[in-house]
Amino acid sequence: MPFENPSREHIKEILQRTTTVAVVGLSDKPDRVSYMVSEAMQKKGYRIIPVNPMAKGSILGETVYASLSEIPESVDIVNVFRRSEEVVPVAEEAVKIKAKVFWLQQGIFNEEAADIAKAGGLEVIMDRCIKVEDSILLPGGK
Known part of the structure; x- marks a missing residue:
C-alpha cells in the first residue's frame, strides 16, 4: 500500500501537542530554508x-x-532537512531516541525510512513543510 500522510486534522493535533522539535540538517546560515523554517517555528513557541x-x-x-542520540531530553518531532537518499539512518536514530513523529520536509520522500519509523512506533509525515502546515492549521498559535 502506498504511503499516505495523516489527515490535516491529525497533523493539527500533532502540532498542538508538540513542544520539542529536533531539526536534523539545521544550518547555521540565516539565508538557508532550514534556518528560516526553524526560526519561524521557534517564534511560534516550539x-x-x-x-x-x-x-x-x-x-x-x-x-x-x-546526532539525535546526543540530545539529553525527549523529542516530539524529528524534522528532517536532508536529501531523500540520506534519511534512512535518521529514521533509525529517531526510533532509538523514541521520538513521536518523523517529519520529512517538503521535497523529501523515502518509503524505506517511513517503514522503519512506522515499525518503531513513530507517526510519519513526508514531503510537507512543518512551517506551512503550522501556519495553515494553527494560524493564531497553539
Missing part, C-alpha cells in the same frame, strides 16, 4: 533543537548536537 554534525556551538540560541 523548542528547536539543532542537529548538525558540521556546526558547532549554538544555532538560534540552542546547543547544537552532532
Whole structure:
C-alpha cells in the first residue's frame, strides 16, 4: 500500500501537542530554508533543537548536537532537512531516541525510512513543510 500522510486534522493535533522539535540538517546560515523554517517555528513557541554534525556551538540560541542520540531530553518531532537518499539512518536514530513523529520536509520522500519509523512506533509525515502546515492549521498559535 502506498504511503499516505495523516489527515490535516491529525497533523493539527500533532502540532498542538508538540513542544520539542529536533531539526536534523539545521544550518547555521540565516539565508538557508532550514534556518528560516526553524526560526519561524521557534517564534511560534516550539523548542528547536539543532542537529548538525558540521556546526558547532549554538544555532538560534540552542546547543547544537552532532546526532539525535546526543540530545539529553525527549523529542516530539524529528524534522528532517536532508536529501531523500540520506534519511534512512535518521529514521533509525529517531526510533532509538523514541521520538513521536518523523517529519520529512517538503521535497523529501523515502518509503524505506517511513517503514522503519512506522515499525518503531513513530507517526510519519513526508514531503510537507512543518512551517506551512503550522501556519495553515494553527494560524493564531497553539
